[in-house]
Amino acid sequence: MALNVIMMGPPGAGKGTQAERFARERNLLKVSTGDILREAIKAETPVGRTAKATMEQGRLVDDPTMIAIVRERLMQPDAMQGFVLDGFPRTVAQARALDRIMTERDGGPLIVVDIVVPERDLVRRLAYRRICSSCGANADPFDPTESADRCKRCGGEFIQRTDDSEDVVLRRLKVYEHDTRPLVDYYKDRPTFRIVDGAQAPERVAQELAAVIDSAAAAREPRRAARLPRVDNRMEPQL
Numbered sequence: 001m002a003l004n005v006i007m008m009g010p011p012g013a014g015k016g017t018q019a020e021r022f023a024r025e026r027n028l029l030k031v032s033t034g035d036i037l038r039e040a041i042k043a044e045t046p047v048g049r050t051a052k053a054t055m056e057q058g059r060l061v062d063d064p065t066m067i068a069i070v071r072e073r074l075m076q077p078d079a080m081q082g083f084v085l086d087g088f089p090r091t092v093a094q095a096r097a098l099d100r101i102m103t104e105r106d107g108g109p110l111i112v113v114d115i116v117v118p119e120r121d122l123v124r125r126l127a128y129r130r131i132c133s134s135c136g137a138n139a140d141p142f143d144p145t146e147s148a149d150r151c152k153r154c155g156g157e158f159i160q161r162t163d164d165s166e167d168v169v170l171r172r173l174k175v176y177e178h179d180t181r182p183l184v185d186y187y188k189d190r191p192t193f194r195i196v197d198g199a200q201a202p203e204r205v206a207q208e209l210a211a212v213i214d215s216a217a218a219a220r221e222p223r224r225a226a227r228l229p230r231v232d233n234r235m236e237p238q239l
């Protein structure tokens with residue numbers, strides 16, 4: 001059965017790390033809008049050229065651009081067995097568009113996981129975050145062999161993301177509060193909405209995440225059954 005998961009949470013909550021891991025373990029397509037945009041910037045595509053300044057300022061790229069990118073990706077055949085979305089939706093307009101895409105795909109409901117981390121932890125995590133300048137992987141802050149400045153996967157150099165500087169981080173957190181946190185209200189009453197404590201060690205977060213996703217996948221079944229036509233004998237006309 002297709003698992004369609006979105007990872008929500010503020011910048012630095014660990015969405016990317018967890019999305020990558022869960023997608024690998026379950027053999028699902030991972031779609032990270034941040035990675036797609038960073039690749040577009042590197043390749044100097046038209047989207048990359050317009051997105052660059054916006055991202056460096058910690059602001060959101062416009063909804064029509066983001067919706068077009070995600071729609072194009074999720075409608076491809078390899079996305080039909082399920083996906084893990086990291087970084088989308090980030091606005092209510094994007095969430096509405098995603099609901100429309102899901103209806104078009106007709107591939108089962110969305111499982112929404114909100115990774116919750118206190119703000120003081122986020123600021124600290126983002127200040128220390130290093131990514132590989134070549135493959136984009138996060139340096140593992142818990143791995144002592146990666147404390148050097150080279151990526152274990154490809155040997156690339158670890159650098160700070162341009163949008164992880166302190167002033168841009170504060171802007172991104174503000175943008176999150178204003179534009180993205182309202183999504184919790186948008187999703188919270190769905191039977192497939194779950195919360196995970198992201199302040200724990202990554203391993204623990206991964207375990208909790210897998211457990212809540214499985215429970216959410218099971219929770220959607222009764223909803224389906226409820227939609228089947230009901231046979232109610234009391235309504236039979238008396239002959």
Ligand code: ADP
Pocket residue numbers: 010011012015033034035037054055056058059060061062066086087088089090094163172
């Ligand atoms: P983080 O979750 O740590 O903020 P991302 O890599 O997901 O990092 O995103 C980096 C930047 O890319 C965002 O600050 C924003 O400028 C842009 N971006 C990514 N996804 C979206 C989106 N869905 N809508 C608008 N902008 C986006």
